[in-house]
Amino acid sequence: MREFSLPPRAAELRSGGLADSVYETADRRPDAAVLARRDGHGGDRWREVGAAAFRDEVAELARGLVAEGIRFGEPVAVMARTRYEWTLFSYALWSVGARIVPVYPTSSAEQVRWILADSGAVAIVVEHEDHAMTVGAVCDTLPALRRIWQLDAGCVPWLAALGRQVHPVLLDQLRWAVEPQSVAVIAYTSGTTGPPRGCLITHANLAAECDTLLAGYGSIFAPPGVRPSVLAFLPMSHIYGLMVTTCAVRGGVLLGHQPDLAPGELLPAFRSFRPTILLAVPYVYEKIIQGARNAAARGGKGHVFDRAADVAVRYAEAVERHALGSGPGPGPLLRAAHSAFERLVYARIREVLGGRVNYTVSGGSPLGRELSLLFAGAGLTIHDGYGLTETTAAVTAQPLGKVRFGTVGRPLPGSAVRIAPDGEVLVRGATVFAGYHADPVANQQVWRRGGWMATGDMGSLDPDGYLTITGRKKDIIITSGGKSVAPLVLEERLRAHPLVSQCIVVGDNRPFVAALITLDREAVQLRTAMAEPDVHAEVQRAVSMANAAVSRAESIRAFRILPHEFSVENGMLTPSLKLRRNSIVSEYASQIESIYASPAS
Template identity: 55%
Template sequence: MRDFALAPPAASPLTGGLADSIFEAADRHPVLPMLARRDPVGGGWDEVTAVEVRDQVADLAKGLVAAGISPGHRVAIMARTRYEWTLLCHALWTVGAEVVPIHPTSSRDQVQFILRDSECVAVAVEDEQSVMTVGSVCASLPKLRHVWQLDTGALEELVERGAVIPLTTVESLRRIVLPDSTAVVAYTSGTTGRPLGCALSHRGLANPCDTLLAGWRHTVVPPDEQGSVLAFLPLSHVYGLLVQTLCIRGGLLMGHEPELSQPALSSALQSFRPTYLCTVPSFMEKLYKRFLRMSQETGRGALFERAAQTARDFAEAVERHRTGRGSGPGLDLRLQHALYERTVYRRLRAAVGGRVLRATSGGSPLGRDLALFFEGIGIYVNDGYGLTETSGGITAQPLGREKSGTVGQPLPGTEIRVAEDGEIWVSGPSVFQGYIGNEAATRAALRGGWLATGDLGHLDEEGYLTITGRKKDVVITSGGKSVAPAALEQRLRMHPLIHEAVLVGDNRPCVGALITLDPEFLSYWRAGLALHGDAPTRQAREENALRDEIGRAVAAANSAVSRAESIRVFRVLPEPFDHVGELLTPSMKVRRDAVVRHYAAEIEAMYAARARPAPPAPQEEVLAWDDGDDVFR
């Protein structure tokens, strides 16, 4: 194995529980804005000071005590990212309870499994639909005593109920919470089977946040201003919890946006105007495609593409300079970049509020080209890495030596090894306590103090980690060729027409791809064809044009790999994965096994079509990589 570790942690060790952050902030900076609530009428934001948040958390904690919630009890929160989520979470931590996040779109079976497996005594849900979902499984949950609905004032009722509880009771409970007490039972996404409940301690959740704040906080806070983050990622997943903890412990103003539609999120970003963006690759990909589509719709597509290439070239030249491999951008490149800064880049930054200094992308690898583009327009995106089992992030880019296309180096105090088979192993204070009720799974994951992540990657000579995929996702063809699908899938998704791509090919003669199309861009693309003739003729010509366009995207993706690893057949599916049940996790990750099962007939037909003699290719230079499958057959 290759082993890398950085300096010891720079952050002060945690002495109590995470709820202490609220109370300590109120003591130190009582009038500092801590949270911001969206005004449902005017669309603006109402700031809530640290002392106001503390009082709301304390009053809610008294209500929990009155409802019989005690230290060690597990309480689920099944809601979108909203103000009440953060209040209830910290109130539960105040009384020593453990939070069990559940994504609000989880199915009935998923909700039943998590509530039963974690033995929850209460659950807070958002709306009537969620109440009905929980109600339908209550008979199998003998320990569940409370179902609180946020939209009907359940938290206000708890506060009223707790009015008779003295504040000293809450303070006493808060003071007995230890750093190694379990704070959260977070369930894995379940991409390869039943989800597992990861026990995460207060110390584990705080450590990566405190380390990042100690070393990188100044990069997200403008001079003489308070930094701000718009939380829109699900708080039901560890990445969202990491964002929440960073804001609360770092004194960053935190706003909540529960609606993830493009109009709602765009409006929230432009009104809240965050200084830092915590996001995922799919959001950055959609943002790039939105820029491209808008420029094409206004007749400025060529201008945008030149500006985008200049941004990538400029960022790459800057990267070579900061890593000691070049002299930086030349005069011509600097002049071009300055021109596009005035005409293009500042307008692009305005789409996310105009104040974003940097960003972090997590959940899956961010493509190097995309990272260079955003750095080139003035938003450096740190491609982070972490798992539910590591309480969030475990790597970061060293300041002044950032390297796009990698996830950086291990955080101080964390060690990373890469095994002979390419699997990444992690050791450090943020590693989880184990899977609740599943000692066998815990033993399989924790080996001599090291967490076997199941992820594949490699460390370069300077200790920068690059993620190449998941061990369980590797496609092995009948010829014995192993192909990690992540890089090819990401390259395909960069094409504006392609929404999702899943590589297949286990025990097949070659690698294939299932592709879904982006509905918005597809409509725009069709409108721009301007085909003539009767309806059947136009439809046939449109299908041919679309097939050729996807063929070009596949050929472009294949240019980065060997022929043995390349996509030789593909099939465009009739609808996105999110329109089909159970193909995506609540965090929008593809369940590969479910996709393969659901589209078994399409996969079989795709390979059968390849075995038949192919018709003459209409564009030899496009399809020369191999005989393309007729994706509309």
């Protein structure tokens, strides 16, 4: 199949902008809890914020922005972790017709300079003194930048007090002037291969994304009779994280914020907030399973966990075949084994997330089939999706009740997917962005005849319209023998092994394919403590298992184990946790050379 589309299910935004939902909800249900704030840093108590109270905070802050000289259509940057004030500023800026320019809080001074200069930002909200110093180091090169506000220095109450001199009618006039095609966000891509590009996301784009998900997937946010709630922890500087918070506010889903992704901070937040749905990236799901496996190993029950994982995968596969009409479902023995592990293992995995999550969503990068099956078998069906910054997050998702693990689902209602003759994925629909900011060359490169946007991803559609992503077009490895290799399938299979934390496949213009691998240190320590087989030999077995998925010419012939994991801090990962392939290859050039200086196995 070369093309697939579904008709829209959500009404098109015909007037106004995203901020209107805050004011309309407050008018209809002033006392309804729409957000929850943590009492104190790292505490386990949450204070609910009603719709009218949130509206008033938004309006007061918006009037303060006007008093500070922020004008309709001007770009204002936000550089902070995921916290209540990020959402508050989003709706205040949209209330005055300003454009949000998200900046990752881990950005270097040069990255900050590029984004602020390219967007023409007139002001920036930072979280703390370190961020202010980063901006201060480059502000002399930014003539458009007029204001810097610091959250931890009390800028919110200061702006709210300043705004009392602005008449509320002026704020209403600014909000009413916003149109669906007005730009809401200038969202910058991760810049894995070059300078980040600013994607112009309109109010209509974000509304279409949120309303489509709420209309088609509203039932997975919570069981009947249970108030839906979501804990936002993905960076709001990424379109996925920003979409999650906007969707929650727009759909009346109780929204909490968690700024730290470290397991020691995130898992207690799950337990105290108890969300009804989890929206995350594959990295988070991998860490949840790795943490559960390591915990079992510490208690001397690693073999029990591995057996339970195998049963979960086989059980989910049987359920999948039955749902798709190609099998009878799990047999009696498999059902019995699955039932036995429910209390011992699966319930404990769900309890880590607070005990109320029944459905989960994954995006940002493709999720491996085996990991998807493991979670489904443990009672947490993951609805994997696919999208880009340019598509305002998801453009495909798994249909409810008809999940095909290993794919990224079918086009969302109102969207269309086409496979180009060279295998590139093209998309079209209401969520596709308005173009790149001040970059006519990039705009010419991305658009195709008929309004199709070239994604840069390679993929295929099955007869029922399910999309499978096989890799990035620019990441395809071509060996010196002329063999084209898509690294994604090998990397996914390697990461599924308990010892492997991260990996990158290399081999461009080389005689064979190789891999750089980082290890899960806790898993290695546990294995060493139990005097289990040599780690290098175990990694070799993982490589051999990954190679079973490809031909001999595409297989990994050699590998090196690296001393440190890839991270955002060392520049090897983007803030959205994607590999910076060029940076990794450059940093570990000597290790790569040593691979090819030795004979291949």
